[in-house]
Amino acid sequence: MVNLSICVGSACHLKGSYEVIEKFKTCVENNNLNDSIVIKASFCLGQCTEAVSVKYKDNIYSVTPETAEKFFDEVIKKSIA
Amino acid sequence: MKKKFDNQAQYFKYKVLKEVIKSQKNDNLIKDLLVIPQRIIPGPVAETRCCIYKERAIINERVKNVIYEYNDNVVNVIDLACDECPVYRFTVTEACRGCLAHHCRENCPVGAIEIINKRAHINQEKCIECGKCSAVCPFEAISDVKRPCITSCKIKAINIETDTKKAIINQDECINCGACVSRCPFGAITDKSHVLDIMKLIHNSNSNTKYKVYCIVAPAIAAQFPDAELDNIVTAIKQLGFYQVVEAAIGADIIADYESKLLEEELKTKNFITSSCCPAFVRYIKIKYPELIDNISTAVSPMIATARLIKNSDKDAKVVFIGPCVAKKAESAQDNLSDDINYVMSFEELVAYLDAYEIEPSQCESSPLDNASYFGRIFARSGGVTEAIRNSAAKQNLDLELRPVVCNGLEECDRALKLAKLGKLNGNFIEGMACIGGCVNGPVSLFKKPSGTNIINSSALSAKNKDTTDFMKTYNIDEFNLNI
Numbered sequence: 353m354v355n356l357s358i359c360v361g362s363a364c365h366l367k368g369s370y371e372v373i374e375k376f377k378t379c380v381e382n383n384n385l386n387d388s389i390v391i392k393a394s395f396c397l398g399q400c401t402e403a404v405s406v407k408y409k410d411n412i413y414s415v416t417p418e419t420a421e422k423f424f425d426e427v428i429k430k431s432i433a
Numbered sequence: 434m435k436k437k438f439d440n441q442a443q444y445f446k447y448k449v450l451k452e453v454i455k456s457q458k459n460d461n462l463i464k465d466l467l468v469i470p471q472r473i474i475p476g477p478v479a480e481t482r483c484c485i486y487k488e489r490a491i492i493n494e495r496v497k498n499v500i501y502e503y504n505d506n507v508v509n510v511i512d513l514a515c516d517e518c519p520v521y522r523f524t525v526t527e528a529c530r531g532c533l534a535h536h537c538r539e540n541c542p543v544g545a546i547e548i549i550n551k552r553a554h555i556n557q558e559k560c561i562e563c564g565k566c567s568a569v570c571p572f573e574a575i576s577d578v579k580r581p582c583i584t585s586c587k588i589k590a591i592n593i594e595t596d597t598k599k600a601i602i603n604q605d606e607c608i609n610c611g612a613c614v615s616r617c618p619f620g621a622i623t624d625k626s627h628v629l630d631i632m633k634l635i636h637n638s639n640s641n642t643k644y645k646v647y648c649i650v651a652p653a654i655a656a657q658f659p660d661a662e663l664d665n666i667v668t669a670i671k672q673l674g675f676y677q678v679v680e681a682a683i684g685a686d687i688i689a690d691y692e693s694k695l696l697e698e699e700l701k702t703k704n705f706i707t708s709s710c711c712p713a714f715v716r717y718i719k720i721k722y723p724e725l726i727d728n729i730s731t732a733v734s735p736m737i738a739t740a741r742l743i744k745n746s747d748k749d750a751k752v753v754f755i756g757p758c759v760a761k762k763a764e765s766a767q768d769n770l771s772d773d774i775n776y777v778m779s780f781e782e783l784v785a786y787l788d789a790y791e792i793e794p795s796q797c798e799s800s801p802l803d804n805a806s807y808f809g810r811i812f813a814r815s816g817g818v819t820e821a822i823r824n825s826a827a828k829q830n831l832d833l834e835l836r837p838v839v840c841n842g843l844e845e846c847d848r849a850l851k852l853a854k855l856g857k858l859n860g861n862f863i864e865g866m867a868c869i870g871g872c873v874n875g876p877v878s879l880f881k882k883p884s885g886t887n888i889i890n891s892s893a894l895s896a897k898n899k900d901t902t903d904f905m906k907t908y909n910i911d912e913f914n915l916n917i
Contacts, residue, residue: 357746360904361677362667362801366897370906394746395647396677400800 356389356428359405361396367403369393371417379424388432437659439881442620443781448473449495450628450785457632458789462500469496481619487513499626507609507625507763508602514621515599518580522562525553528574537566537575585616587843588717606720610713610843610867611759611876624759624877627776628786631753634775635674644749645676649739649774651756652682652805652813653873655892656885657780663892664799669792670755670783671800681754682805684739685710685812686901689821690829691915692732696822697833700861703728705853707863708818709917710734711872713760714846714865722850731916733770735812736761740773741913751775755783757875760867769917779877808901810893814871814886815841819864825901836860842869 356376360369373391380389397405402414408428415423438444452472456465470489482488491514498511525537531551538546538553545559546566553575555566567575582591582600590606591613593599600622602613613622638646648670658666667678688710699706709715709730718725733741740752754761754777765774778786787794808824811817819837826833838860840846846865852858868874873885880888898904 360804361679362803365804365904366801370903373906392746395679395743398676 353387354389354409354432355392355407357392357394357397357407359395359397359399359403359407360393361400363400364396364403364405368417369404372404372406372415372420375417375420376424379421379428383429385432389428437784437879439615439879442618443615443879445473445492446495446620446623447781447785447788449492450499450626450782451789453496453499454628454632454786454789457629466496469493495620495623498623500629502625505766506602506604506607507759507766508607508611508614509623509625510600510602511621511623512597512599514619515617516597517619518582519578520580520593520598521555521557521560522577522579523555523560523564523567524576524578525555526574526576528572529553529570530572530574532571534571536569536571540565540569581616581618582613582622585612587612587847588721608713608716608720608867609760609763610717612843612867614759615876615881624779625762626779626782627762628778628782631776631778632786634751634753638674638676638751640674641676644751645747646674646751646753647743647747648675648678649681649684649736649743649752649754650678650802651736651754651758651872651875652680652685652810652889652892653757653875653878653885654755654780655810655813656873656880656888657757657784657878658794659880661794661797662799663802665797666794667800667802668797669787669794672792672797673786673790675753678800678802679739679743680802680805680809681735681739681756682809682812682896683742683904684735684737685809685821686806686898686904687738687742687915688732688735689808689812689818689901690825690905691738692730693822693825693829693831693833695730695732696835696862697826697831699730700833704856705858705861705863706730707850708865710812710818711760711866711868712758712764713867714840714843716760716763717843717846717865717867718850721847722854725850725853728853733915733917734764735809736764737770737773738915741915744773745913753778755780757872757878759876780875780879781877784879803897804904805896806898806901806903807893807896810896811889812871813873814889815839815866815869816864817871817889819862821901822862828900828902835862837862837864839864841866841871843867 399405406413406415452469456462470492473492474488476485479485494511494513545556590603594601762777765777808821816839838849840849849863874881
């Protein structure tokens with residue numbers, strides 16, 4: 353199991369944490385990755401200017417609701433596959 | 434006195450806190466201990482006491498109260514500062530004409546009034562403080578003066594010690610509402626401070642690398658700094674070294690939702706339920722109406738819910754709550770809740786802390802604070818809890834016919850509880866707030882004016898989230914326990 357943490361602190365929340373989480377949930381579902389990835393909300397990842405912050409395997413990325421799917425395919429799926 | 438304080442007694446409390454924090458910050462506390470009283474009372478003329486030496490001695494006691502933990506009590510009397518209030522309630526004033534009628538003497542049921550030299554005199558040994566003499570005097574010449582601490586204490590936990598004439602608090606009955614703390618005109622009753630512990634907690638976090646120190650702010654914060662926006666205050670608090678500032682109103686959102694479900698269930702078997710977010714109100718029931726304990730909602734307070742939310746996402750997190758409340762200091766120390774909240778700090782302490790670090794909120798950049806909804810934020814004023822629960826129940830289509838009894842202040846709470854005990858409560862939900870107006874008028878807040886409620890309302894309206902569930906969508910609430 354790998355954690356995928358999405359910041360829900362105010363800065364990120366306002367820029368669409370919820371949408372990002374929803375997109376990720378769909379991606380996990382569509383790719384049958386329920387057993388390998390846990391989506392978790394987190395209070396502040398310390399990168400408020402780069403909202404929405406997403407933490408995956410000790411790296412912090414900046415993701416928006418628009419780029420969420422692309423990010424999932426390029427970073428997460430690749431690392432798991 | 435700067436305008437930001439409610440009164441001069443609060444200003445002195447602030448000055449002591451600020452000096453102690455400043456000394457601790459410069460690692461100079463031990464050296465400064467003996468000079469702090471002199472800094473605060475420079476003299477040469479005494480303002481309130483017999484001489485500057487007594488005034489300084491009192492400052493010394495205040496400093497001791499910040500530095501040491503003498504006992505487990507949250508509210509303590511500073512003995513040296515308490516001694517000049519009148520002990521006798523009824524006294525004959527200059528206005529007495531020594532009239533012919535002597536209504537006072539005729540109406541005294543215990544024969545405590547004599548006429549000496551054409552003036553009425555009350556024999557205080559006999560007086561039972563019934564007030565009849567004062568009521569019948571045609572010149573209104575008999576004054577009724579109660580000690581402010583005794584008047585403020587609605588559970589009657591304050592007595593006057595016979596020998597020393599000092600106030601003593603019966604700790605078994607004290608509900609830590611803090612009314613006496615804010616009402617003593619000499620500032621002789623004070624709440625325990627953990628501000629030095631908080632400074633150490635932040636310092637030892639190694640700039641939030643060893644563990645992270647989160648700060649939860651009560652929604653009443655919106656009314657505390659008239660010249661700064663909420664967003665600026667958040668930056669100011671972060672500059673003290675906190676990792677992140679989180680709204681307690683998120684917890685209030687969660688609790689509104691949870692409480693409405695709980696009510697739907699509980700009201701099937703119980704006649705009524707009381708709210709549980711005000712710890713002073715909860716303790717009031719436990720002490721004065723123990724037979725109603727089962728009617729207290731089992732939901733945790735918004736403060737605890739928010740803390741659990743944070744600790745659920747970061748298990749090493751340390752959490753400090755900042756608010757207008759003395760009772761929260763007691764709540765956080767309860768055995769079953771002490772793992773949730775590390776320390777509680779008052780708004781009084783916050784402003785001293787910021788000033789000691791020379792941080793001016795109005796000059797700070799803005800960091801957004803916008804997680805909670807309108808409903809979570811109005812928990813800070815009377816009636817808000819009820820509105821939020823009603824909204825949640827409607828949104829979830831619950832089978833709940835809410836008949837609320839909104840109690841604003843302990844006197845109204847007592848009235849409702851008395852009726853509830855007799856089975857005559859006209860409603861099925863008691864919203865109890867110990868402070869009149871709600872948390873926004875908390876005893877250790879800086880801004881206690883009627884307009885506070887409007888400020889809370891407009892801060893609530895500015896929340897981007899309009900509904901209690903907006904934030905919860907991002908969070909799996911089932912992961913943690915919302916019961917006490």
